[in-house]
Structure formats: C-alpha cells, structure tokens
Amino acid sequence: MIVILLYLCSINGMIMEKLLKSVKININDKIYVKDPESSDLGRRIIEHSIVMIHDLGFEAFTFKKLGLQIGSNESSVYRYFENKHKLLLYLTSWYWGWLEYQLVFATNSIPKPEDKLASAIRILTRATEVDASFSHINEVLLNKIVINEYSKSYLTKEVDQENKEGYFIIYKRLVNRIREMIQDVNSSYPYPASLASSILEGGLHQYFLMDHFSSMTDCNEKVPPAEFFVDLVFKTLKKDYNG
Amino acid sequence: MIVILLYLCSINGMIMEKLLKSVKININDKIYVKDPESSDLGRRIIEHSIVMIHDLGFEAFTFKKLGLQIGSNESSVYRYFENKHKLLLYLTSWYWGWLEYQLVFATNSIPKPEDKLASAIRILTRATEVDASFSHINEVLLNKIVINEYSKSYLTKEVDQENKEGYFIIYKRLVNRIREMIQDVNSSYPYPASLASSILEGGLHQYFLMDHFSSMTDCNEKVPPAEFFVDLVFKTLKKDYNG
DNA sequence: ACAAATATAATAGTATTACTATCATACTTT
DNA sequence: AAAGTATGATAGTAATACTATTATATTTGT
Known part of the structure; x- marks a missing residue:
C-alpha cells in the first residue's frame, strides 16, 4: 500500500485526508x-x-x-x-505509523535534500492538529498520549525481548528515514542516527516542558519546537537553511 | 555548604572524593x-x-x-x-544533586566560557564510574536507574502539583546552570534553555539507545554520548571548539 | 538506674489491580 | 435448525499498595 502512496506526490490536503482514511496502518499482529x-x-x-x-x-x-x-x-x-501495556504499544505504533505516512506524503516529492529535511523535521515535531482522518481515532489526544506516555512503553525490563519481536519497528523505521535525510544533506556528519533519534525524542520532550516546566524550554505558542530543531539541525550540519 | 565549595577550585580527585563524602546532598524534605x-x-x-x-x-x-x-x-x-514514587523522587534528586556538585567543582575554576561549557557537557553526559564517594550509595547503579526510570518520575498526572512543591528543583537548577554557560558562550543564541534541557535529557536517552536500540544511535564504547553533544552544541553555537 | 519516649517489628486487614476461568446468551453463518 | 463465534456476566485468585494496631526493643533524660 505504501508503494502506491509513494507515487502520489503533489496532492492537496483534502485528497490526502481521504487517502489516509482508506489506508490501514499496519501494526505487528503480535501486539x-x-x-x-x-x-x-x-x-x-x-x-x-x-x-x-x-x-x-x-x-x-x-x-x-x-x-x-x-x-x-x-x-x-x-x-x-x-494487558494495558500491549494496548499502549498498539496506540503508539499506530501514531508513529500515521506520522510516517504524513512524512512520506509530504517529503517524497521534494528534490532538494535541505528542503526535504527541513520539511521532515517540521512534520515530525509539529503539534498534531484536528483533522479527523480516522473516524474513531482522535489524533490530537493520541499525540498528547505519546508525549506523556511513550517512554513508558520502552523503559521496561522486557524491552529487549519486545524489540526482538518487532514491537518498535515503526518507530525505528521513522528514525532511520530521518537519519537518511540527514546523510543526504551532509554525508560526512558523524552522528546522523543520534541526531535523528534526538529530533523525535526531543520533540516530544520539548512539548512536555512547554506544558509543565516552561523554565526549561524556550519554546512556546509562538516559537514551536520545530523551529528549535530546524535551527539546531542545520547549524549542526553546517548548512544554512532559509525556510 | 555549597558556598564553601565554590571557593575550592583546583583540587585533585582524592581531596574531592573526601569532600564529597563530607557533604550531605540537600533534598526537599517534603519528599x-x-x-x-x-x-x-x-x-x-x-x-x-x-x-x-x-x-x-x-x-x-x-x-x-x-x-x-x-x-x-x-x-x-x-x-x-x-510510596515508591516518592522514593524514586528521592533517589533521582540525590543523583542530580550529586552531579551538580561535580559540575560546580569541576567547572568553577575554568575562566574561558567555551572550556567551561565543554567541561560541563562532558561531566553531565559521561557514564558514572565507580568511585564510592558515599559508602551506602552505589552511584553507578543509581546512574543506570536514572537512565531507565527518571522519566517515570515526572510523566505523571501529579507533575504540576509536585513541581509546585519543589520536587524537581535540583534538576531545574542544573538545567539552568547549563543554560547560563550556553549564554556565556553565545549570548545571541535564541534557544539556550531548550538546548540545555536537551543535553541532560538527551544524554540519558543516548545511553538507553546504546543498551537497547543501537541502530538509533552512533554512540558506543569508543564514541561516548559526550562527544556527540559537545559537537552538537559547539556547532549550534557557531563556535569551534578544539578540546 | 529507671521511666519515658521513640523506633522498629509483627500481624492483620482493606480496597484495588490484573488477571483467569466458566458459563450463558446472542448473533451469524451454513 | 444446527453449529460456530463473539460478547457478557459472574466468580475467583494472587499480588499490590497501602492503613491500623499492638508488641518489643532501643535510646534518652533525669
């Protein structure tokens, strides 16, 4: 299914919404x-x-x-x-799968690596808006759940076993996509995987800080985390980006 | 007590160890x-x-x-x-207080802001080594607990109430110290607090990835997270650092 | 040295959680 | 109409996260 989607490049929001509705996000059936x-x-x-x-x-x-x-x-x-742990794994896997679709949709047609990476960072670190693509899933609340609870799904004694069984595969694939985009911008940068994982994990963390520990962040309603991360990544990759 | 310590600048490891032993880390007594x-x-x-x-x-x-x-x-x-949640708050507060002493000790005498920041990042993101400063506290295990469990201490419904009661004050003070050091290196950088919180939180996360999700990090035995963060911070602040 | 105060240990008890098991019923398919 | 499947209702268990009470041991003040 994702193969078909990859060919659909420049489509507008309404069409994308309809397409998303017809897509079933594939979740490891052991969950x-x-x-x-x-x-x-x-x-x-x-x-x-x-x-x-x-x-x-x-x-x-x-x-x-x-x-x-x-x-x-x-x-x-x-x-x-x-048990509820497995349910949390299901919900968060669904969320990352949904974000992955958005990422692939929005960035596949962008030819310039810098534009593509900037767009990816913005999609992955933006706050989820109401769009109701999936009738029974409230993506805005699900985004907040991921911010507040995702860490608990892997900070367990069973993480290695569950990782082996593929429970975190969508998240790892997503990090890998960003890593590749980082390498396409600067192939000699020595920490593409660490930077990629920091964007995803750090994005969630900055939102949490905005809500509960505002003294530990510069992000707020007017300066979203996406701006912090775009600035951070492009300075780190030593490529100026004006977008 | 911290005031006295601030005046003790260039002292060697043995003396520091003895001093640390005589210091009691001050933890909010509501915990x-x-x-x-x-x-x-x-x-x-x-x-x-x-x-x-x-x-x-x-x-x-x-x-x-x-x-x-x-x-x-x-x-x-x-x-x-x-309850055990309060015990976790106690243990992690102790850990951050202990790290803060190390930070203050090691960086107070450094005059050059760049050297000071680099040293701070290395202290805050290094793996804890066996030193047995406090007889009954195993700092190496405690460091691993912080990596695996710290998030759970604030990812709760009670976080705002507990924050109000000052349960996270040591951690916030630590983030603030790094923020100030970042500003001393580059006063026009727009995200010093976000960068500071990312160093501490991201440091823990990179260690977790090394242990359980090696594909999502470039850090390993030979390339510690500290190197990733020193590189990241100095490139971001657009100040080259050779140390 | 002795009484009083304090700290700890032992035991019991409660409500809730995180399940498992069984059986009844309702709906669906052939 | 029979068989199969999904759901609902009820009961039961072991463990958790406590609270309360009482007994005993230790420390401290005079």
Whole structure:
C-alpha cells in the first residue's frame, strides 16, 4: 500500500485526508490478541482507551474502567489485548505509523535534500492538529498520549525481548528515514542516527516542558519546537537553511 | 555548604572524593516522611532500594520485597517514604544533586566560557564510574536507574502539583546552570534553555539507545554520548571548539 | 538506674489491580 | 435448525499498595 502512496506526490490536503482514511496502518499482529480494527467493539476499545488514557493517565487507566465506559466488559477487552501495556504499544505504533505516512506524503516529492529535511523535521515535531482522518481515532489526544506516555512503553525490563519481536519497528523505521535525510544533506556528519533519534525524542520532550516546566524550554505558542530543531539541525550540519 | 565549595577550585580527585563524602546532598524534605540519612535503617533502605530497583525495574519493585531483603518490615519502610514514587523522587534528586556538585567543582575554576561549557557537557553526559564517594550509595547503579526510570518520575498526572512543591528543583537548577554557560558562550543564541534541557535529557536517552536500540544511535564504547553533544552544541553555537 | 519516649517489628486487614476461568446468551453463518 | 463465534456476566485468585494496631526493643533524660 505504501508503494502506491509513494507515487502520489503533489496532492492537496483534502485528497490526502481521504487517502489516509482508506489506508490501514499496519501494526505487528503480535501486539494484539484480536485485531481491534476487525470489529465494532475493537474500534470502541481504541476510541475510548485514547480518551481515557488521556484523561486518567496511563497508571490510573484500567480495563475494568474501560469496559464500564464502553458499556462492555473487562473480560471482553482482554480478548483484544493481553494487558494495558500491549494496548499502549498498539496506540503508539499506530501514531508513529500515521506520522510516517504524513512524512512520506509530504517529503517524497521534494528534490532538494535541505528542503526535504527541513520539511521532515517540521512534520515530525509539529503539534498534531484536528483533522479527523480516522473516524474513531482522535489524533490530537493520541499525540498528547505519546508525549506523556511513550517512554513508558520502552523503559521496561522486557524491552529487549519486545524489540526482538518487532514491537518498535515503526518507530525505528521513522528514525532511520530521518537519519537518511540527514546523510543526504551532509554525508560526512558523524552522528546522523543520534541526531535523528534526538529530533523525535526531543520533540516530544520539548512539548512536555512547554506544558509543565516552561523554565526549561524556550519554546512556546509562538516559537514551536520545530523551529528549535530546524535551527539546531542545520547549524549542526553546517548548512544554512532559509525556510 | 555549597558556598564553601565554590571557593575550592583546583583540587585533585582524592581531596574531592573526601569532600564529597563530607557533604550531605540537600533534598526537599517534603519528599520523605523521615530523613533516611538520619538512621541506619534509613540508609539501608536507600542502599538496597538502589540495588533492587536496578535489578527488578521500578514496576516490579515493592516495599514488601525491600523489607524482606533488608531483614526489616514493609511497614517500617513506609515510615520513611509514603510510596515508591516518592522514593524514586528521592533517589533521582540525590543523583542530580550529586552531579551538580561535580559540575560546580569541576567547572568553577575554568575562566574561558567555551572550556567551561565543554567541561560541563562532558561531566553531565559521561557514564558514572565507580568511585564510592558515599559508602551506602552505589552511584553507578543509581546512574543506570536514572537512565531507565527518571522519566517515570515526572510523566505523571501529579507533575504540576509536585513541581509546585519543589520536587524537581535540583534538576531545574542544573538545567539552568547549563543554560547560563550556553549564554556565556553565545549570548545571541535564541534557544539556550531548550538546548540545555536537551543535553541532560538527551544524554540519558543516548545511553538507553546504546543498551537497547543501537541502530538509533552512533554512540558506543569508543564514541561516548559526550562527544556527540559537545559537537552538537559547539556547532549550534557557531563556535569551534578544539578540546 | 529507671521511666519515658521513640523506633522498629509483627500481624492483620482493606480496597484495588490484573488477571483467569466458566458459563450463558446472542448473533451469524451454513 | 444446527453449529460456530463473539460478547457478557459472574466468580475467583494472587499480588499490590497501602492503613491500623499492638508488641518489643532501643535510646534518652533525669
């Protein structure tokens, strides 16, 4: 499916939105017991878990509370996900997959490596806006969940095992895409992977600081994190960029 | 106490070690119920909680298991800390306070802003080495705990309340010190706070990637994260640094 | 040296979490 | 109409994250 999309280059927002709606984001099927996209109950689990994790925080969120909220049952939720950790992996994988589509869409047609990288940084570090591409998934809330909870999905004792099973593959692919773009701008820069991972991880962190520790960031409503990172990356790569 | 230390500039490692031993790191007393430094049991709680959180991970660590390990009782541990979240805040505050002393010691006597900043970055992003300054605290394990668990101490629903109560003050002061050093090197750089917070947070992250996601970093045994960050910061500040 | 105060240990108990298991029912497909 | 599948309801378990109470040991003041 991604192959088809790669050929569709200069399309406008409305068309992109429709295309995104028709695309199913491919998630490692070991993450779920039963594909939540395969049933109405599954989609309601996804829809309401996003709202509830955002409202309660991941720690206070439970399958029992979710079951109650969607007029269903704790045991029914367990038929879709082994536990809430796996559900978080599902939601964050979906988010990174969705961002990856946006990245590929928006940057594939850009010929100049500098323009492409700048555009990529802006897409990856911008705040998610309301667009409602996927009816049952609120991407704005999901973005906030990723900011507040993503680290918890890999800061575990099981990370190596879960990495082996491919649970973080979409995120790693995304970092790799940025790494390649960095190398296309400056092939002799010695830390392209570290810089790429810093953009993604640091982007989330700067948003968290804006919300809770404003003294530790210069970013705010008027100066978004994207500007900090574009400036940082292009100065680091010693290529001036005026965009 | 820090005032005295500021005057002690060019002293060697042995003396510094002895001084560090005599220094008590000052931690917000709202974090604990009873100061763990005030009793033998308290120090054993700190000592063994570091080992156990490192071994089990924060999620699987409980006060019951800790009590068992130190030949004491769950209920006795609760007399020192309300819960394990507060204990984590205590341990990480201690770590950042300890790092701050090292930073102040090592950089206070350096006159040239560029040298001072480079030295600061190296201290803040280096791997902790065995030095056993504090008898009951294993700083090497504590450093690993900070890498793996620090985010969990602030990625909570209570972060604003706890921030108000001053639980993150040492970390914020540390970020502020780096921010000032950045400004001393280049006063017109527009993102000194964001860059400072990125160094500390990104430093931890690069170590995590080295351990678990090596494809997302260029750092390794031979190229430590410190080199990536020194390079990044000085290129960004457009000041060449040869050190 | 003795009483009082304090710290710790032992035990029990509660509500919640994170599940697993079983059975009933409803809906769907052939 | 029978069989299969999805969901719902209920019950049960072990562990967690505490709180409360009482007993005992240690320290401290006079």
